[in-house]
Amino acid sequence: MSLHSVFIIDDDAAVRDSLLTLLRSEGIRARGFASGIDFFAAMPDDATACVITDMRMPDMGGAEVVRRLGELRGNAWPVIVITGHADVPMVVQMMKAGIVDFIEKPFDPSRLIETVRGCLARLNDLNQAQGARAAIQVRLARLTPRERQVFDALIQGASNKEIALALDISPRTVEVFRAKVMTKMEADSLSALVRIGLTLG
Structure with missing residues (x-):
């Protein structure tokens, strides 16, 4: 069973039911909605999910569904659009x-399942990335204000001498702070520390 849900928005009940049957037969959790209005009125609170929406529907079309989802969930809820009039x-x-x-x-059906599985794989990657960022934030919270200054300077590529000048401390003191930063951030090398910085964005 997939960790993530797929939500189907289509005003055609036959299409909606066939999609639900297809996805569930593949072990994918799926739930259907007859319109964009119904979907947003009872919008699930999943942190991440995949949405399949028809393009042309009364009251709220697929373009509006995509726009509103982007505002509300960003890339945490990727969208697949289906239409008979492309x-x-x-x-x-x-x-x-x-x-x-x-x-x-x-x-x-095989292409749709392949696309959905690719969508769900992206969500797994997103969850892992969010977990990694959360773990890094916990480590960052261990740093003192001065250690955080040294961390920020290191991931920007500053040398010990440049950090010493910027913070008005000796290069030897920078080395002491640098060692503490490496330990608290659980980085075994400067490149590992820089990767941590890149993960934070």
């Missing part, structure tokens, strides 16, 4: 809006 400008517009894929009806 054209090049529409595809380009939706891809620029950040959707994962654009699938035309009648869709190939």
Whole structure:
């Protein structure tokens, strides 16, 4: 069973039910909604999820679903758009809006499953990255204000001498702080420390 849910938004009950059956047969948790309005009115509180939405629906079309989801969840809720009426400008517009894929009806079940699995794999990677950032934040909280200054300078590429000048301390003192930073941040090398900084963004 997938760790993440897939939410299907389609006003065509037959299409919605066939998608639910297909996904559930693959061990993927899936739930359907008859409209974008219904979906947002009862929006699940999952931290991450995948959404499949039809493009042309009454009241709220797929483009509006994509826009609102982007505002509310960002890349934590990737979207796959399905439609029976695709054209090049529409595809380009939706891809620029950040959707994962654009699938035309009648869709190939194997392609849809492949796309959904790729979407769920991205969410697993996202969860791992968020977990790594959370662990780093815990380590950062252990640093004293001065150690944090040294950490920030090191990941910016400053030398011990440059840090000493900037903080008005001796290079020897910088070395002491640097050793403490490496220990508290659980980094066994300067490159490992820089990678930690990159993970934080």
